Amino acid sequence: MSSKHAVAEPERRGLLHDQKKRRILGDVLSYVLLSVLAIIWLIPVVWVFLESFNKNTKPYPKTFFPTEFTFDNYVKLFTDTTVLNFPKMFTTTFIVACFTCAISVVFVLSVAFCMSRMRFRTRRTFMNIVLILGMFPSIMAVTAIYFILKAMNLTNGNVTIIALILVYSAGTGAGFYVMKGFMDTIPTSLDEAAMIDGCTRFQVFYKIIIPICKPMIVYQAITGFLIPWLDFVMAKVICRTQSNYTVALGLWLMLQKEYVQNFYARFAAAAVVISIPIAIMFIVMQRFYQESMSGSVKG
Amino acid sequence: MTAATLSPREMKRRRKMGADYVPPSPYTVKAALTEGDIFTKLSAVIFGLGNIVRKQYVKGIAFLVAEIAFFVFLFTNGIGYLAKLPTLGTQKQGKVLVDGYWVYTEGDRSVVILLYGVCTIVLILLFLLLWRLSIKTAYKAECLAKENGSAPTIKDDWKTLLDAKAHQLLMFLPTLGILVFTVLPLIFMISMAFTSYDHRNLVLFHWVGLENFKQLFSSDVSNTVSASMFLQVLVWTLVWAFFATFLNFFLGLFLAMVINRKTTKFKNFWRSIFSMSIAVPQFVSLLVMRSMLQPNGAINQLLMQWGWIDSPLPFLTNATWARITVIIVNLWVGIPYTIMQVTGILQNIPVDQYEAAKLDGANWWQIFTKITMPYIIFVLTPYLITTFTGNVNNFNVIYLLTGGAPTPVGASAGKTDLLITWLYKLTVDKSDYNLGAVIGIMTFIVLAVVSLITYRNSGSYKNEEAFR
Numbered sequence: 001m002s003s004k005h006a007v008a009e010p011e012r013r014g015l016l017h018d019q020k021k022r023r024i025l026g027d028v029l030s031y032v033l034l035s036v037l038a039i040i041w042l043i044p045v046v047w048v049f050l051e052s053f054n055k056n057t058k059p060y061p062k063t064f065f066p067t068e069f070t071f072d073n074y075v076k077l078f079t080d081t082t083v084l085n086f087p088k089m090f091t092t093t094f095i096v097a098c099f100t101c102a103i104s105v106v107f108v109l110s111v112a113f114c115m116s117r118m119r120f121r122t123r124r125t126f127m128n129i130v131l132i133l134g135m136f137p138s139i140m141a142v143t144a145i146y147f148i149l150k151a152m153n154l155t156n157g158n159v160t161i162i163a164l165i166l167v168y169s170a171g172t173g174a175g176f177y178v179m180k181g182f183m184d185t186i187p188t189s190l191d192e193a194a195m196i197d198g199c200t201r202f203q204v205f206y207k208i209i210i211p212i213c214k215p216m217i218v219y220q221a222i223t224g225f226l227i228p229w230l231d232f233v234m235a236k237v238i239c240r241t242q243s244n245y246t247v248a249l250g251l252w253l254m255l256q257k258e259y260v261q262n263f264y265a266r267f268a269a270a271a272v273v274i275s276i277p278i279a280i281m282f283i284v285m286q287r288f289y290q291e292s293m294s295g296s297v298k299g
Numbered sequence: 300m301t302a303a304t305l306s307p308r309e310m311k312r313r314r315k316m317g318a319d320y321v322p323p324s325p326y327t328v329k330a331a332l333t334e335g336d337i338f339t340k341l342s343a344v345i346f347g348l349g350n351i352v353r354k355q356y357v358k359g360i361a362f363l364v365a366e367i368a369f370f371v372f373l374f375t376n377g378i379g380y381l382a383k384l385p386t387l388g389t390q391k392q393g394k395v396l397v398d399g400y401w402v403y404t405e406g407d408r409s410v411v412i413l414l415y416g417v418c419t420i421v422l423i424l425l426f427l428l429l430w431r432l433s434i435k436t437a438y439k440a441e442c443l444a445k446e447n448g449s450a451p452t453i454k455d456d457w458k459t460l461l462d463a464k465a466h467q468l469l470m471f472l473p474t475l476g477i478l479v480f481t482v483l484p485l486i487f488m489i490s491m492a493f494t495s496y497d498h499r500n501l502v503l504f505h506w507v508g509l510e511n512f513k514q515l516f517s518s519d520v521s522n523t524v525s526a527s528m529f530l531q532v533l534v535w536t537l538v539w540a541f542f543a544t545f546l547n548f549f550l551g552l553f554l555a556m557v558i559n560r561k562t563t564k565f566k567n568f569w570r571s572i573f574s575m576s577i578a579v580p581q582f583v584s585l586l587v588m589r590s591m592l593q594p595n596g597a598i599n600q601l602l603m604q605w606g607w608i609d610s611p612l613p614f615l616t617n618a619t620w621a622r623i624t625v626i627i628v629n630l631w632v633g634i635p636y637t638i639m640q641v642t643g644i645l646q647n648i649p650v651d652q653y654e655a656a657k658l659d660g661a662n663w664w665q666i667f668t669k670i671t672m673p674y675i676i677f678v679l680t681p682y683l684i685t686t687f688t689g690n691v692n693n694f695n696v697i698y699l700l701t702g703g704a705p706t707p708v709g710a711s712a713g714k715t716d717l718l719i720t721w722l723y724k725l726t727v728d729k730s731d732y733n734l735g736a737v738i739g740i741m742t743f744i745v746l747a748v749v750s751l752i753t754y755r756n757s758g759s760y761k762n763e764e765a766f767r
Contacts, residue, residue: 110469140739144484170480173473279578
């Protein structure tokens with residue numbers, strides 16, 4: 001930046017005006033900053049990982065990192081199902097997640113396509129209503145949703161799983177904004193060409209728009225898949241009995257007063273177990289997300 | 300239909316929407332009732348008659364079945380639900396002595412009455428839509444039959460549904476989902492704000508008008524909610540949302556730029572370190588943080604081991620400490636997301652702008668304020684607004700970290716409670732549904748004001764087709 005001036009005026013070559021020294025100083029400072037922050041960001045993650053192998057299962061250990069290690073916590077997590085049935089929670093959550101994922105992708109794609117490509121009279125109204133609905137705090141409706149599910153007879157026994165799927169996926173159509181923004185960048189000339197060749201709108205949708213949207217679909221699928229793993233409020237209101245708990249609720253329960261004495265290390269183990277699939281999904285998602293950010297049609 | 304016959308309202312709409320304008324359907328209810336033949340007019344009473352006469356049997360019968368089903372529902376249950384709605388039930392649960400045993404007779408349950416009442420009203424509204432649709436399709440069938448000799452068959456209808464009217468097919472299920480699981484609960488909950496449904500009246504309650512809103516704005520501090528408490532929570536919510544949004548944004552931007560410096564090596568390594576914390580589910584990391592920040596938690600243990608402090612620091616037990624702690628923990632949670640968002644945008648800024656600025660002798664600060672910032676602000680305004688509203692409604696961080704604590708004795712809201720966690724506590728923990736609903740409505744008003752002002756002025760709303 002200042003190199004041209006520096007050459008022209010050699011007498012001003014102080015520490016901060018010498019480009020090379022200045023750059024080295026900047027490098028050192030930024031590496032120090034990044035390293036310190038990286039440690040801060042990694043400590044809790046590393047701590048959970050190490051704690052999951054802790055031989056001492058009591059909460060609030062004397063030392064920051066555990067001293068003795070064992071694999072017991074993982075074994076117990078999957079075999080000792082008398083108090084908390086973690087494998088069952090895991091399967092419940094997994095099934096709910098698969099359905100939510102599929103339904104949310106279909107819903108978001110259809111709504112986004114209509115909003116981006118079709119022109120009909122209620123289009124603007126629909127977008128504004130969705131915008132307004134989004135401003136109501138989501139937690140407000142939680143109890144009401146419980147009463148509605150109860151009226152539908154979906155809150156007892158094994159059907160809770162259907163209730164969970166319904167609750168997580170029914171409203172996903174409202175989250176069409178990102179997908180619509182992506183579809184808006186696809187040139188309309190593509191649709192027009194296809195329609196001249198005799199495609200119906202529906203064919204345009206699944207033969208042209210959907211293939212182009214692939215990166216965003218992956219993003220949407222993963223977001224949908226993650227909802228049940230991360231949600232905690234909805235599940236707590238809907239699953240009243242422990243046999244229907246999802247993973248998030250189980251983890252929360254492990255830290256309650258009655259359980260924490262025996263389950264502290266197992267909590268960490270469970271956290272690691274559910275973090276692994278989420279981490280993998282996340283890495284995949286990030287790649288597709290960046291790809292889709294660079295625009296829909298290249299060249 | 301030509302422009303000359305359009306109503307003034309339509310003309311205004313047409314001017315406002317420009318290329319987006321869709322002309323109204325010529326088959327209106329008014330036209331049908333004035334110009335339609337006898338079958339079309341009768342379709343207003345017997346749904347689907349017009350369609351059946353024009354050989355659209357499936358469509359016509361579907362209309363008729365829907366109408367009959369509605370009336371059967373209305374006369375068997377609907378009227379009963381509606382009749383109870385004004386009082387929300389009066390009969391208490393009773394018990395009678397039968398053969399020496401107490402037998403409980405079922406009393407009215409106001410929640411159920413309210414829910415069914417609301418559902419019935421929604422169904423009646425849907426029925427009115429069906430009525431409109433029935434008349435319109437009958438008239439359309441009549442007109443098309445006159446023009447073409449026969450009305451479109453079910454096959455033709457299906458073809459239009461796949462082509463020009465694909466939106467009706469595609470939008471049906473998503474809209475239904477939103478209606479049942481978003482709109483209906485909201486109407487139900489909003490109506491609760493006007494009742495006396497609290498922990499004292501769990502079975503029977505009644506309409507109280509604006510009483511609950513009055514309580515929220517009353518100065519009587521002995522109530523569950525009062526103006527001073529509401530103000531305290533509201534101010535803290537706004538302060539929290541402001542700091543959580545802008546500290547996250549600027550610090551995240553700063554970090555992203557440090558990583559993005561030309562001479563910083565291992566860019567991907569640094570980025571992945573910061574995004575590792577996103578991969579751990581938020582509630583797990585928050586629960587871990589909470590247990591680490593307890594008075595006898597890991598961090599205090601460590602600090603005491605090193606001899607830096609003698610007694611545990613009150614991270615989550617002192618009001619001011621707790622408030623600062625949640626903001627800082629939120630930085631830990633939020634900055635990686637900002638880095639992710641900003642990095643892509645930073646890389647998209649056209650390089651030639653930077654080169655031109657350098658040639659003109661701009662220093663890094665000028666480049667930052669004149670090129671980088673305007674670009675990022677332009678792209679990220681909608682994102683910032685959503686983050687702000689998201690933070691106003693940020694339930695997880697507060698509830699899992701502090702649970703609103705520290706809470707003064709007897710108060711319903713703690714010092715770190717946001718409107719949303721207060722709402723949750725009032726409804727789920729305390730069963731004061733009416734007050735929870737009132738707070739939900741107030742949150743909505745706050746958010747609506749903030750976002751309407753900013754969102755409607757943002758570029759991406761005004762000009763959605765700018766990048767096509």
